[in-house]
Amino acid sequence: MTLPAFSSKCSTCALGQFCLPVGLNAEESARLDALARDNIRVKKGDMLFEQGGAVGAVYAVRLGTLKTTAALADGRAQVTGFHLPGELIGLDAIAAGRYASTSVALEDSEVCVIRTHELDSLSRQLPGLQAQYHRLMSREISEGHLHFLSLGSMRAEERLANFLLNLSERYALRGYAANEFNLRMSREDIGSYLGMQIETVSRLFSRFADSGLVQVKQRHVKFIDTEGLHQLAGRRGTMPAARCES
Amino acid sequence: MTLPAFSSKCSTCALGQFCLPVGLNAEESARLDALARDNIRVKKGDMLFEQGGAVGAVYAVRLGTLKTTAALADGRAQVTGFHLPGELIGLDAIAAGRYASTSVALEDSEVCVIRTHELDSLSRQLPGLQAQYHRLMSREISEGHLHFLSLGSMRAEERLANFLLNLSERYALRGYAANEFNLRMSREDIGSYLGMQIETVSRLFSRFADSGLVQVKQRHVKFIDTEGLHQLAGRRGTMPAARCES
DNA sequence: CGAGCGTTTGAAATCGGTCAACAGCAGTGG
DNA sequence: CCACTGCTGTTGACCGATTTCAAACGCTCG
Secondary structure: OOOOOOOOOHHHOHHHHOOOOOOOOHHHHHHHHOOOOEEEEEOOOOEEEOOOOEOOEEEEEEEOOEEEEEEOOOOOEEEEEEEOOOOEEOHHHOOOOEOOOEEEEOOOEEEEEEEHHHHHHHHHHOHHHHHHHHHHHHHHHHHHHHHHHHHHHOOHHHHHHHHHHHHHHHHHHOOOOOOEEEOOOOHHHHHHHHOOOHHHHHHHHHHHHHOOOEEEEOOEEEEOOHHHHHHHOOOOOOOOOOOOOO | OOOOOOOOOHHHOHHHHOOOOOOOOHHHHHHHHOOOOEEEEEOOOOEEEOOOOEOOEEEEEEEOOEEEEEEOOOOOEEEEEEEOOOOEEOHHHOOOOEOOOEEEEOOOEEEEEEEHHHHHHHHHHOHHHHHHHHHHHHHHHHHHHHHHHHHHHOOHHHHHHHHHHHHHHHHHHOOOOOOEEEOOOOHHHHHHHHOOOHHHHHHHHHHHHHOOOEEEEOOEEEEOOHHHHHHHOOOOOOOOOOOOOO
16 A cells, blocks of 8 residues: 555656745755655545544645545535645644545545655755745645635535636646646535535536536536636636726 | 734743643743744734735734634635634735735734744744644644535534534633633624524524523523534534444 | 446425514713 | 614514435446
8 A cells, every 4th residue: 555656756746836846946855855755656536544544644646636525523524625736635634643634536646655754854954845835734724714715605606616717727737728627526526525415516517508608528627608607706807807996 | 003012921821732832841932932022912803914915924812812804806705713812823824925814803802923934943943843833734724624514514503503612612721611601703703704694693593592502692602501512513422422333 | 238326407395595674782972 | 871873683574595305317337
């Protein structure tokens, strides 16, 4: 399970611009290589770590997509995030020393193993690494707050539109097609993440398609009217530089 | 505004057990004193910092209660948290260099100003401080995930019951009465935080009172049937040691 | 090609939202 | 000290978005 699949180097990783090496010079990111020396391959549907398990590492997604879910004592669970290459997973675990969520691969994936005590140790020596580490944690917090807004203040339609646009932006950043992509997650995962039922997700996809906003065929999504999606999402004038008057 | 109200010392602060000094020895927490040298008094209703403002510090609540709210471009806002003494505010701001939320005092309050570059610098020298700093950020992330569950998977009734129990636990930790307290926030704040309308909050309080779970008079709350609240909250057997069979 | 899961669609039920009126308490000023 | 005013909270009636229940459809994989 934890067999090192192959060695990886942060210093040459194409995902460095999203991940821990941001802001480090060549010499510094070479020192990161020693931390991320192990990779784990996680097959579709396999678990990377489980809620309640002891923590020793955070993971950087290198390839593929994973989801994290948090479960309540009564068994109810919810997807707390979808993770694309370059994103760090397991940051919520440091507090209690146990993983606060379970992580499962949505497709065959690879992650770098970064032992937390080594990361802590090195980030004491490299202020740039410390800064980026803190930035990543902080971003997770502030993106969480945005998700509060989504779950608490938006209608189902808006939540789904925002979700699609957010995915699209993240794909675009990574050089993938932003207007046409395959969803790696099921309707159930989407519904769970967005706090709605699977039937609602399905109906909304149909409605979006009927309105000419997107084409949807199973998990393949193609944006037709991106600006329309932005409007639905309540994102005023994100595409054309329209300012919101006050 | 930023006038130092009076000096404070982490090394002698009663809130040290919740705040940054956790895990530090006397000599180490004495070094923290230099960081938290300034206090700010924030009057009820006054703003501590505003979403979008430049970041230079995080704040530790010393006295009182504050709320943080995040706003969307279209003006919709939601309360993202209530902060009791010993809790750190502003951790969501480090990522972008701008505050991702606005913080307002719910009663006359005092906070310690902790400049982030000084905190970063000192935590490079004190592994114990670094560990606690990371724990606090990580806890914010994992508590956020729990709030996802609340907003996305719970009914209004459960959300409010959980909210009351969570507040109670936090008061208890700090040595305040856990079964009888004054809410510092309005119904509107509660509703915003829990993703429901003010009328729903009000009706639920009335229903809880009618069911004999609590006594509510304006903002004063008294728990009558705590176990009943736990059941409503979906927290199986938190009080009596009942295990959930599988 | 069939089994089984994931997805879509329809109809009915419901929780919570919206609109509206009222009540209670606090602060102000006469 | 009390009336006035305004804000916060409560309650009722109605409405609508989303859930729930149910059934059919269509991929995908063995």
